[in-house]
Amino acid sequence: MFEPNGVALDIFGDKETSDARRRCQPTTEEDRAIFDLHLSVSVSYAISYIGWKHMPYCSEQIAAEAEALGVPMSLVDVGEGDPEPSTDTPWGLAKAYIDEVWAFLMENDGWNADGRLGGREVNLTPFTGDFVFSDSAGSTWDGYEPKNSPYKRCMHCRRRNHEKIEFSSTERWQPLMESNGLGYVNSQVHVTPHIGVTGRFFGFNTAEDEEAWGARTLDRPPYQDRYDEAAREVLEASTVAAYDPAKLFAISLFDNKFNSLPPLKIVYFFDRGDLSLMDFLELSVKSQLAIYNSVLLAWREKVRHDAPRPASVIRNELGDELVDAYAGPDIGIQTIKASEWEPYIRTMPHSEYPSGSSCICEGFASALRLWAGNDTIDPPIGFPPPEFGGPILEFSSWTEVSQMCGDSRVWAGLHFEEAVPAGAELCGGDEIAVSIASSIDALTAGDESAAVFKRDVGELVLRPL
Known part of the structure; x- marks a missing residue:
């Protein structure tokens, strides 16, 4: 724990773990310098480690933020088979907390990060909203289906003036067609439609x-x-x-x-x-x-x-x-x-x-x-x-x-x-x-x-x- 008051708890409010990992309570100028150094290294490692390990899809943005703080992503480069760093080191402590928080969120935040909400076990699709889940009060999420079609010729669409149209529900969202400019055209799928219903608030x-x-x-x-x-x-x-x-x-x-x-x-x-x-x-x-x-x-x-x-x-x-x-x-x-x-x-x-x-x-x-x-x-x-x-x-x-x-x-x-x-x-x-x-x-x-x-x-x- 990097907090000079000697009583601060980690983000889980876990006193036992916080006390075990607490270090560098500064009482002198020399202690303060050591404390600040350990804190700086720990924070630097944490920022780079998040971008490298847990959010590679945002690595460019995190790398830019890290560079602004003087923290190159290369800080977390490790060799194959290198031992797990000890929490006695500032980088080991940072890694431990980042891994613990990330694992907690992936399992508990309700975003279906591993694709298992609703009971699916194999061929998982992370973050999909295509599942059925009910809580003990009987409230249910059973997926999202757009009311409009993205296609010009739509066999199941409602008719207006005897003509089948894709935008039949004018107050409802319509998936758009997207192209990569090379002949690959696909229809949008609503991103994470479930999280407002199943996602947990924190903090x-x-x-x-x-x-x-x-x-x-x-x-x-x-x-x-x-x-x-x-x-x-x-x-x-x-x-x-x-x-x-x-x-x-x-x-x-x-x-x-x-x-x-x-x-x-x-x-x-x-x-x-x-x-x-x-x-x-x-x-x-x-x-x-x-x-x-x-x-x-x-x-x-x-x-x-x-x-x-x-x-x-x-x-x-x-x-x-x-x-x-x-x-x-x-x-x-x-x-x-x-x-x-x-x-x-x-x-x-x-x-x-x-x-x-x-x-x-x-x-x-x-x-x-x-x-x-x-x-x-x-x-x-x-x-x-x-x-x-x-x-x-x-x-x-x-x-x-x-x-x-x-x-x-x-x-x-x-x-x-x-x-x-x-x-x-x-x-x-x-x-x-x-x-x-x-x-x-x-x-x-x-x-x-x-x-x-x-x-x-x-x-x-x-x-x-």
Whole structure:
């Protein structure tokens, strides 16, 4: 345990393990230097190890974050057959905790990470929502099936005016067709539709806080009664963005939250200049838990409302009407058929309402505001850095970060305008940040009743749609 007060508990709230692994309680300047060195090595190894072993699909993003902290991924290179490092070493301690946390999450987070939820034993598909699971209260998840087909000729689709159509349920999500440009065309499958129902929340200080968070809901999308107008608003927003370098950069920056939120946090951390590595760890854990719980809340509402993306509405509702709109890379704004319009970037394979980005970024912003004690970013953060031709964007508050994160999804053509404030409302307020902070602070103070991850998690209880 790297915490100088001598009583802090690990993330499981396990006093026995924490005491056994505790070291380097600094009482002198020399002890403090040793403590700081061990802490630095442990954190550096942990960041690199996560990207190398447990999240190889995010290794590029983690490597960039690690490099920003002066931690090359090569730090964790090991030879074949090398012995397991002892927890007496800072790198061995880091590895042990990362492995324990990861194993706990894979088994208990309710995301079906190993493909075994529902009882399947072989030929497993990790993270699939195609399973049936019931809890003891009788609540059941029995899979997700889109109400619309992605195909032009659809034998099982409903008829409208005696013609079979693929977009028959205009208030429901439609899988889109995607191509690699080389003849391989496939239909989208809704990504992890189950996690809002089966996923476990983590990090809340009390069961009441967790229950209140999980009970948050949104009314139906207000624009479903005016899709024609809402579709034209998306076309207009994406057309305006084509002439605005700042908006185009924001679309790219916030498309991948791993490429935007952690770098913003790191720049803020280093610009402050008065923070320790322990401060960075605390900030990272609190903000990541806010993001995680926001994802689950947003996903439940996405699947519950099951709303279509702008691409489906524009193509099917406006059809071959000629519109002035974004016509593709290096083409810009042209007069095109609405049915041929595409967003700036890929439309992700999940339903539209609310905006997951605005929900996630608002959860992140609330954690940063509470931790810092205010909303101000001083000095303001400019992106990209000057060495990369910037800044194009400048943020002077976490509210600005959250707002632009959400708005960029409308500029890109991925969301209707009202989905963004809906996502921010769903994950808004400081309740989640306060509860998570109380939980972490209790662990730091040695409270054995506190734990971010409780080893005795109990039954997986569903949150029905």
